[in-house]
Amino acid sequence: MQDVIIIGGGAAGLSAALLLGRSRRSVTVIDCGQPRNAPAAGVHGFLTRDGVAPLELTRLGRADLAPYDVRVEDGTVVSADRTDAGYCVSLESGASFEAKRVLVTTGLVDELPDIAGLSERWGKDLAHCPYCHGWEIQDQAIGVIGNGTFAAHQALLFRQWSANVTLFLNNAPQPSEAELEQLAARGIPVVTGSVARIHSTDDAVSSVELADGSQHPVQALTVQSRVVARAGFLAGLGLVPTANPFGETIESDEMGLTAIPGVWAAGNVTDMKATVLAAAQGGANAAVAINMDMMAEELAAAVAAHTA
Numbered sequence: 001m002q003d004v005i006i007i008g009g010g011a012a013g014l015s016a017a018l019l020l021g022r023s024r025r026s027v028t029v030i031d032c033g034q035p036r037n038a039p040a041a042g043v044h045g046f047l048t049r050d051g052v053a054p055l056e057l058t059r060l061g062r063a064d065l066a067p068y069d070v071r072v073e074d075g076t077v078v079s080a081d082r083t084d085a086g087y088c089v090s091l092e093s094g095a096s097f098e099a100k101r102v103l104v105t106t107g108l109v110d111e112l113p114d115i116a117g118l119s120e121r122w123g124k125d126l127a128h129c130p131y132c133h134g135w136e137i138q139d140q141a142i143g144v145i146g147n148g149t150f151a152a153h154q155a156l157l158f159r160q161w162s163a164n165v166t167l168f169l170n171n172a173p174q175p176s177e178a179e180l181e182q183l184a185a186r187g188i189p190v191v192t193g194s195v196a197r198i199h200s201t202d203d204a205v206s207s208v209e210l211a212d213g214s215q216h217p218v219q220a221l222t223v224q225s226r227v228v229a230r231a232g233f234l235a236g237l238g239l240v241p242t243a244n245p246f247g248e249t250i251e252s253d254e255m256g257l258t259a260i261p262g263v264w265a266a267g268n269v270t271d272m273k274a275t276v277l278a279a280a281q282g283g284a285n286a287a288v289a290i291n292m293d294m295m296a297e298e299l300a301a302a303v304a305a306h307t308a
Helices: 011-022 054-064 149-157 177-185 231-237 276-305
Strands: 002-008 028-030 070-074 078-080 087-091 096-104 108-111 143-144 165-168 195-200 205-210 215-217 218-221 225-230 242-244 246-250 263-265
Touching: 002 011, 011 070, 011 276, 070 276, 078 231, 096 276, 143 149, 149 165, 149 177, 149 195, 165 195, 205 218, 205 242, 242 263, 263 276
Parallel strands: 002 028, 002 096, 028 070, 096 263, 143 165, 143 218, 225 246
Antiparallel strands: 078 087, 087 096, 108 225, 195 205, 205 215, 242 246
16 A cells, blocks of 8 residues: 555646655556646746646656656546545556545646637637746737636736737626726727637637627637536545636645545646646645645554553
8 A cells, every 4th residue: 555646647746746755655646648738838937947848847757756656657547435544546447556645636627618719729829827828929919708707807917918909708798897997998909799710820820700700810819718627536535626716626725635534635626726836836735734644643653552
């Protein structure tokens, strides 16, 4: 039996594995190889690794684990169950692993609006976070596709990176009077009507077509996706995602402990706003908490044995 099973091998999971390995804990990382940021050309805002390809960051992270008692298993977890000694995690392949503690770092799935031609631009010239990809589309004609109450805020946010921003209201609510005034003050036009299609030319977005047939030239797009935690396998433990205005995530405290004793969560699966760097820090925080929790249990057992 391992000390810890980490489900998910992205920045959060590998960061936790590194710290736990250095704490002389035995760890198994199980990774399905489908990181949320895989479509992106590079990871940005990660000190010393700005622009590195997502899968290259994963490769480098795995290489860092080599000196420690950490193994990485490729596979997809389908269930997690409580045992007398801890937890048993089962994979799609039929394999299973047991550990005293579990850390979930599986991230999120982005659900985009059902607009023809939109999903093909994801990770290219369709961005969701200006801090991650705003620099790459700076000073371009950016179209904000409305998809909820966050639309006006998103348009105002991207205005930091370009003076040419248009809010296509689509199915988003009408902005408030205060928001309309802010948008006007920043020179952001609001185009009403549903978006029917996104047009691309030579593998680059070129225009937004509305339901009335009108087309509006753009060079880049942004939209607020609905995010859903990759956590269906936790249902057997009674741990299900909690709904919020942007989707569903796993609830945890500031150190990653969930409502289930012995189960932690870190990264986007519990914090949808976390960048890759913040996800790595979340994994490190959870690793410290897990190690301290195990130390307390071991100390209690040692004291009881000594007293006896």
